[in-house]
Amino acid sequence: MTSSAIISHPIKSIADLPVDETLATALLSSMSEYSDQLHGRRLWLACSGGRDSLALAALCVQLYQQGKLPCLPQLLHVDHGLQSDSQYWAKHVANWAQAQQIPCCILQAQVNGHDEQAARQARYNIMRAHINQDDVLLLAHHADDQAETVLMRLIQGAGVNGLSGMQPWRVQTQGVQCNILWRPWLTIRRANISAYAKRLELPYIDDPTNDSGDNVRSGLRRDIMPILATYNHNVIDNIARSAQLLSDAQETVNAQAMQDMQQTENTDLQLLPAQRVLNIDTLQKLPMYRQRQLLHYWLGQDEPLPPAKQLVDDVLTLSQRDNQDHQTELFWQGRKASYTIRRYRQQLYRMSSDWLSWLNVPLTEQVLTLSSNSSSHSANNLTSFIVRSSDSYTWQLQVKPYALVRLLENSVDGVAQQIVLKVAPLDRKQRLKTEMAARPQAGKKLYQTLGIPLWLRESLMVVSITLIKKSEDGSEIETDIPLLLASPFESWLLSSEQTDSDAKSNQLAEYIKSELSLK
Numbered sequence: 001m002t003s004s005a006i007i008s009h010p011i012k013s014i015a016d017l018p019v020d021e022t023l024a025t026a027l028l029s030s031m032s033e034y035s036d037q038l039h040g041r042r043l044w045l046a047c048s049g050g051r052d053s054l055a056l057a058a059l060c061v062q063l064y065q066q067g068k069l070p071c072l073p074q075l076l077h078v079d080h081g082l083q084s085d086s087q088y089w090a091k092h093v094a095n096w097a098q099a100q101q102i103p104c105c106i107l108q109a110q111v112n113g114h115d116e117q118a119a120r121q122a123r124y125n126i127m128r129a130h131i132n133q134d135d136v137l138l139l140a141h142h143a144d145d146q147a148e149t150v151l152m153r154l155i156q157g158a159g160v161n162g163l164s165g166m167q168p169w170r171v172q173t174q175g176v177q178c179n180i181l182w183r184p185w186l187t188i189r190r191a192n193i194s195a196y197a198k199r200l201e202l203p204y205i206d207d208p209t210n211d212s213g214d215n216v217r218s219g220l221r222r223d224i225m226p227i228l229a230t231y232n233h234n235v236i237d238n239i240a241r242s243a244q245l246l247s248d249a250q251e252t253v254n255a256q257a258m259q260d261m262q263q264t265e266n267t268d269l270q271l272l273p274a275q276r277v278l279n280i281d282t283l284q285k286l287p288m289y290r291q292r293q294l295l296h297y298w299l300g301q302d303e304p305l306p307p308a309k310q311l312v313d314d315v316l317t318l319s320q321r322d323n324q325d326h327q328t329e330l331f332w333q334g335r336k337a338s339y340t341i342r343r344y345r346q347q348l349y350r351m352s353s354d355w356l357s358w359l360n361v362p363l364t365e366q367v368l369t370l371s372s373n374s375s376s377h378s379a380n381n382l383t384s385f386i387v388r389s390s391d392s393y394t395w396q397l398q399v400k401p402y403a404l405v406r407l408l409e410n411s412v413d414g415v416a417q418q419i420v421l422k423v424a425p426l427d428r429k430q431r432l433k434t435e436m437a438a439r440p441q442a443g444k445k446l447y448q449t450l451g452i453p454l455w456l457r458e459s460l461m462v463v464s465i466t467l468i469k470k471s472e473d474g475s476e477i478e479t480d481i482p483l484l485l486a487s488p489f490e491s492w493l494l495s496s497e498q499t500d501s502d503a504k505s506n507q508l509a510e511y512i513k514s515e516l517s518l519k
């Protein structure tokens with residue numbers, strides 16, 4: 001609102017005035033549709049003091065007085081502080097609420113910027129911060145608002161989701177905070193609300209920017225809707241109905257995409273929401289339209305808004321590429337985080353930028369000298385080596401050192417004078433033999449054998465044990481026994497003379513575990 005035109009009627013009691021049946025039926029039937037979800041939740045009503053939200057507040061007062069509404073919502077008015085007289089509007093809403101005996105709370109918003117979007121964002125933020133977890137916020141959006149929203153999205157090229165408009169019941173989650181937006185009037189025409197407000201002589205605040213035509217929404221309302229109405233006078237109801245139909249269609253699309261995703265996601269390599277991984281072979285078994293739909297859904301997870309179509313197309317092209325290019329990086333700035341999308345072999349990765357920075361944190365080498373008399377220590381003793389940690393993620397190796405020593409003791413002749421357990425970053429030149437190759441390998445060959453993506457190559461740790469013995473001539477003989485190579489997601493047993501038996505390998509895997517966790 002940029003200027004005010006407060007209608008300065010004396011505030012009248014609305015208790016004895018007739019209720020509008022259409023408006024009441026819409027509210028009460030929406031209430032019964034969501035009665036299970038509404039049960040036990042606190043109700044708030046976002047009231048700008050404008051015609052629509054004041055009319056919704058008035059209807060609640062009337063229905064409550066008639067015993068048709070079990071409780072009164074509490075009004076929430078947000079003072080954006082953008083105009084000099086906004087405090088008078090706040091006072092006006094508070095006075096009206098007091099006269100009608102409906103509780104009211106005025107909130108002061110901090111708006112960053114001057115546009116409508118910034119005001120809306122600040123408004124929702126402050127209301128969300130004020131209400132409690134799982135509370136329900138009533139909004140007075142109606143069919144005309146819905147039709148304008150759909151048209152606005154249509155000219156922006158939205159898909160099924162966008163064209164399904166505003167939802168009558170929308171669960172909003174932000175971090176751990178969850179609350180609900182409830183819009184019971186989405187099928188109600190503005191004209192009905194106006195007539196009701198007039199009958200009740202509601203002292204609503206008239207916002208001249210609503211019809212000024214100087215933003216897209218008010219331009220559509222003032223200039224386009226009347227023209228469309230000359231072609232079909234039910235245009236508003238019809239567009240609102242299309243939105244409802246598309247909303248149902250969206251549910252079907254979501255269910256299909258969810259099902260496809262469950263079969264296509266590679267859960268072994270995931271750490272949500274930092275890294276999501278999709279299997280390209282499974283993706284490509286789907287018809288093209290479902291591949292696109294799945295990518296749209298997969299990319300947009302953990303974000304309030306979906307990715308642009310261009311990004312979905314680019315990711316699809318990346319998935320179809322049949323050369324060995326592993327360098328391509330696609331970037332997406334989401335609302336909550338930014339992401340890089342990459343491909344390695346037959347997997348697509350969506351990685352958040354804080355995850356990628358974590359992958360650049362140097363690994364810590366750790367050494368533990370063990371007593372050579374292993375029998376005095378329990379084989380169940382567990383030592384944790386934190387090899388990389390940040391505010392968000394921790395990677396640690398859990399090792400049972402004495403169980404390992406007992407397993408290996410007999411493999412080397414004589415008694416070891418000293419035993420050292422080492423957890424160290426893989427050196428590019430270090431040659432290791434895994435079960436997947438006939439010979440020891442190092443560097444690129446090793447990465448390729450194990451299928452380690454480029455961005456994970458500085459995130460490999462080797463667990464080994466060194467046995468130090470004195471030879472007959474008094475010199476020290478060191479036997480280095482590599483045991484396990486680990487990345488944050490996978491680990492590979494390493495072969496050596498001392499470990500080359502199935503029984504030993506199985507036990508090794510039990511004694512060394514790699515764990516990656518979110519903080």
Ligand SMILES: Nc1ncnc2c1ncn2[C@@H]1O[C@H](COP(=O)(O)OP(=O)(O)OP(=O)(O)O)[C@@H](O)[C@H]1O
Nearest residue numbers: 046047048050051052053054076077078139140141
């Ligand atoms: N300053 C505000 N404080 C509290 N709620 C608000 C405020 N502004 C808008 N709302 C809520 O958001 C809904 C949609 O906002 P919109 O900008 O379309 O409404 P408006 O034209 O300012 O007011 P109204 O819908 O009450 O006529 C309103 O119906 C109302 O429920």
